[in-house]
Amino acid sequence: MNINDFDFELPEELIAQTPLADRTSSRLLVMDRKSKTIEHRIFSDITSYLHPGDCLVLNDTRVLPARLYGSKQDTGAKIEVLLLHQQEADQWEVLVKPAKKIKEGSVISFGENKLVATCIDVKEHGGRILKFDYQGIFLEVLNDLGEMPLPPYIKEQLPDKERYQTVYAKEEGSAAAPTAGLHFTKELLESIRNMGVEIAFITLHVGLGTFRPVSVDSIDDHDMHSEFYHMSQETAEQLDRIRKNKGRIISVGTTSTRTLETIARDNDGNFTEASGWTDIFIYPPYTFKAIDGLITNFHLPKSTLIMLVSALAGQSFVLDAYHEAINQRYRFFSFGDAMLII
Known part of the structure; x- marks a missing residue:
């Protein structure tokens, strides 16, 4: 298929810049695949479409405050660093801006030397491997100095870091939030x-490649990014039991979907405890x-x-549903409204 088959025009004012005060008050567009019908509801109405014996699968990854602002030690040049994923103890693959200023051996200081990074390898497209030096616990230093890595289409500041986390976020490691889960509260x-609906948890640490538009004409030529996932034996047994009892498995987000489909693909449609890197497209x-x-x-065009x-x-x-959402003035992307496909 051609990339243009997944394109649509979106008015810029429909890109949500801030989250709603009440997570569950987002709008919900419901797509029924059998009847090809669309309904317009509120997210809290999700309970009307769930049945006893169903299972919601949630991605419990937690977003790191992965954007750091520092300066190059020898020149004082301002440097922005975005953590992508940890390679080993205190070594991270990152993106840096401006990339041309950071070469192997360059040293970057953050927060008056509370955190110091040395470039130990240079990758393509702004990628670098940095080794960090600090006192104490890295995540505590990062929470003190780092900012949430909001997508580039969000221009507003986010005063409360927790609003870019799901209420069940637990496993540190994402460069972006699994945004479908942002609509849930603990009460919901x-x-x-x-109601008798089960909740299951998996982990997929979201990478920035998730949000990048495809740049090739034929989608068969696209190289998918890899992301780390984990499913516990408890979750695997839970999902197999749900399936055996004819319950529905409803994935919360594309990240959960990619994890579930990776594991099912590799195990003849069954679930099993598994960890690894997936580049499933x-x-x-x-x-x-x-x-x-x-x-x-609602997602980016051509993504x-x-x-x-x-x-x-x-x-x-x-695409019909997306055009309907645009006509109805739904809010799009990370802090936007939601869609249920059943």
Whole structure:
């Protein structure tokens, strides 16, 4: 398929710049794949579409305050660093701006030398490997000095770092939030459990490649980024039991979906305890092995995320729904409204 098959025009004013005060008050567009119908609801109405015996699968990754602002020690030049993923103790793959100023051996200071980084390797496209030196615990230093790595289309500041975390975030390691989960509160999740719907947790640490538009004309030529995932034995057994009892597995977010489909693909449609790196690229046509429904946000044009959604619901139906959402003035992207595909 061609990349232009997943393009659409979005008015800039529909890109949500700030989160709503009440997470559950976002709007919810419901797509029924069988009837090809669309409903407009509020996110708290999600309970109307869940049944006892279903299971919601949530990604419990936690976003690191991964954007750091420092200066080059020898020249004082201002440097921005974005942590991507940890390679080993105190060594991280990062993006730096301006990249041309940081060469192997360059030293960057953050927060009056509370954190000092030395470049030990140079990668392509602004990538660097930095070794960090500090006193104390790295995550505590990072929480003190770092900022949330909001996507570039969000121009507003975020006063409360926790608003870019899900309420169930636990496993540190993401460069971006699994944004479909931002709509849930602890109270809503408790109400869902009380309905007889199970909650399962997996981990996928979200990389920045998730949000990048595809730059090739033919999507078959796109190289997918890799992200680290983990599923526990407890979750695997829980999902196998749900499937055996004819319950629906509803994935919360494309990150959960990619994890579930990776594990099911590698295990003949079954679930098992697993950890590793996945570069699975889901686009039409694709036969889903793991999920029966999806809760997601509205995604960027020409992105791998809208391709995944199109693989589940059909490209023309998804674009129809997106045009309907634009006409109804839905809020788009990370802090925007939600979609349920069943």
